[in-house]
Amino acid sequence: MSTPPRLAVIHTGGTIASRPSPDGRGLTPQQAPSVPGLDGVQVHDVQPFSLPSPHMTPAHMGQLAALIETLAPDHDGIVVTHGTDTLEETAFALHLTLNVPVPVVLTGSMRHAEEVSWDGPANLLDAAHVALHPSSRERGPLVVIGGDIFDARTVTKIHTTAVDAFGGYPGPIGRIDREGRTPRLHYFARPEPRATYRPAHLNARVEILYAYAGWTGEGYAEAAQRADGLVIAALGTGNLPAELLPLIRATDKPVIIATRTHAGPVLPVYGYAGGGATLVEAGAIPASFLNAHKARLLLLILLGQGLTREQIRAVFERDEF
Numbered sequence: 541m542s543t544p545p546r547l548a549v550i551h552t553g554g555t556i557a558s559r560p561s562p563d564g565r566g567l568t569p570q571q572a573p574s575v576p577g578l579d580g581v582q583v584h585d586v587q588p589f590s591l592p593s594p595h596m597t598p599a600h601m602g603q604l605a606a607l608i609e610t611l612a613p614d615h616d617g618i619v620v621t622h623g624t625d626t627l628e629e630t631a632f633a634l635h636l637t638l639n640v641p642v643p644v645v646l647t648g649s650m651r652h653a654e655e656v657s658w659d660g661p662a663n664l665l666d667a668a669h670v671a672l673h674p675s676s677r678e679r680g681p682l683v684v685i686g687g688d689i690f691d692a693r694t695v696t697k698i699h700t701t702a703v704d705a706f707g708g709y710p711g712p713i714g715r716i717d718r719e720g721r722t723p724r725l726h727y728f729a730r731p732e733p734r735a736t737y738r739p740a741h742l743n744a745r746v747e748i749l750y751a752y753a754g755w756t757g758e759g760y761a762e763a764a765q766r767a768d769g770l771v772i773a774a775l776g777t778g779n780l781p782a783e784l785l786p787l788i789r790a791t792d793k794p795v796i797i798a799t800r801t802h803a804g805p806v807l808p809v810y811g812y813a814g815g816g817a818t819l820v821e822a823g824a825i826p827a828s829f830l831n832a833h834k835a836r837l838l839l840l841i842l843l844g845q846g847l848t849r850e851q852i853r854a855v856f857e858r859d860e861f
């Protein structure tokens with residue numbers, strides 16, 4: 541007789557574990573959900589903490605990575621339930637640091653267990669099927685919501701309330717549906733090799749500044765003084781008002797230029813003061829296609845690994861993530 545597949549489900553909180561709190565103060569994580577209808581699978585539930593995802597920190601992400609590494613040798617797949625607000629950050633931190641042979645799939649829900657449109661069970665079952673599927677191997681951590689399968693590098697939350705709350709350019713890398721009870725899973729591309737990192741710590745201070753028309757650098761000097769590195773959610777292809785150029789030139793810590801635009805790369809093409817080409821000439825590092833909060837995690841991890849500004853530049857320039 542063949543041994544049943546072994547699935548670990550790590551519960552971390554979020555709406556998928558939430559209900560209205562008895563004191564009437566709103567939703568809070570209370571009870572981890574169980575995977576519905578997974579016949580013949582050995583499920584091992586683990587709950588390292590139970591947090592609303594706005595309370596997640598890089599330290600929790602590191603704790604989660606260590607737990608996954610411990611569980612991986614004895615399981616065929618791992619599902620992580622997580623609040624959706626910062627799910628993409630945890631997924632990307634795991635993408636950058638985890639090197640385990642079994643699929644790791646993050647999921648959550650947008651509606652809680654007492655709503656008519658409760659999407660937790662279906663997302664959890666989809667995530668379990670994806671995690672146990674052999675074609676999910678070697679793809680890095682995945683995110684499964686509403687039947688769509690996303691890569692941790694590109695996935696982002698795109699809606700505050702809709703059930704299909706996740707997207708990101710260029711979109712899902714696969715799809716899971718069910719024919720009756722049989723899962724039907726398709727990937728649209730083959731797995732790619734990926735760099736992983738082993739930071740000694742996740743304590744670097746990396747702050748994000750958000751650019752806007754008329755910004756003359758308010759908050760920049762203070763942030764540059766106290767942080768180990770900065771990320772700027774800049775404009776368009778990575779441009780800023782002219783006043784930022786001398787401030788960036790005077791900063792010897794890494795300054796990463798991401799974009800507040802929701803899709804597309806940062807490219808140093810404009811040569812006016814504050815244009816992307818002038819920022820790079822002044823020492824800034826383009827974030828490629830990473831959004832600001834993912835660029836922040838990559839910088840935090842590279843700083844934790846002790847890389848210099850030029851080594852950090854090389855990682856971003858070569859898309860080694």
Ligand SMILES: NC(=O)C[C@H](N)C(=O)O
Nearest residue numbers: 554555592593623624625
């Ligand atoms: N849908 C959700 O999970 C949102 C919730 N605020 C969280 O991220 O914990």
